[in-house]
Amino acid sequence: MQITEIRPDELNPKEFIWEKVQEIADAVGDGTAVNALSGGVDSSTVTMLGHKALGPRLKTYFVNNGIMREGEPERVVSLFRSLGVHVELVDAQDEFFKALAGILDPEEKREAITQTFYKTVFGRLVKKSRARFLLQGTIYTDVEETVAGVKRQHNVLAQLGIDTKKRYGYTLLEPLIQLRKPAVRMVAKALGLPKEVWNRPPFPGPALVARVVGPVTREKIALVRKAQAIVEEELAGVKAFQCLAILHEDKVTGVRAGKREFGHQIEVRCWDSKDATTATPTRLPWSVLERLADRITSEVPGVVSVTYHVAKKPPSTIEAV
């Protein structure tokens, strides 16, 4: 890799912010830039850097792709509004579900999300805004995993030899590309973002699609969204790197109220990890697991089986897709 990492012990967040704000302002000149905010640490940090550099000449969009967690679009838009950043909510749910229809292969799902996001939806927004720059929160680990061929991160383009100017009509600016997550969190904190943002557990770009094995439908996303909300509620007090619910493709036989029910399986994963490159399942108390199983089988329609994942990464990965 050509990019040099800036490690947390080498990082001076205030200086870094000053430098990046200058770089963004210089690159964009008197033009305009756009960026997509998802509410994650990376895109939130980039939004604040861009806002500092460009003020209203940065147009920030929140693309509702239909695959986010419960209440996420509204929560993120109102948080940034309270920080003085105007965010436009774009409803692109139909386009994403159409692009995902019938796809089984994990990498193809990721590719469908990438294309829908960068070409269909963002291509249109950039054209409408007449911006020539796209600010994006790609971080060092995204590039590393994609280049190593572990998992294609949805936001890595340039390092795969994709010329965004030629293909999509805009130039990418990636101010966080030298940082891993812990360093990004330091910058986010120094930018004055609230703890709920800088301390937020990671959530993948392909969102709940990374948690549906097999074909993705609105109904399946709705199921895994409910299960994810329960996992987050029940495990809120657990010190873990990331906790997630996965919906399996295969159904299994269950029994409810004395009747056979051929139903869904949810797998719960909860990880201890430093930087996601390796990870170990959290040793959750049995009572916590039992409560999770009880709530998921009674609150998520059609779920008759709940399992807990115990294999390490590697050879597992954190997400299932």
Ligand code: XMP
């Ligand atoms: P894996 O599943 O590769 O995940 O062990 C490592 C970490 O990265 C997150 N992840 C993603 N993040 N875009 C992202 O921004 C993606 O395409 C993506 N895929 C996985 C995952 O949640 C975990 O924290």
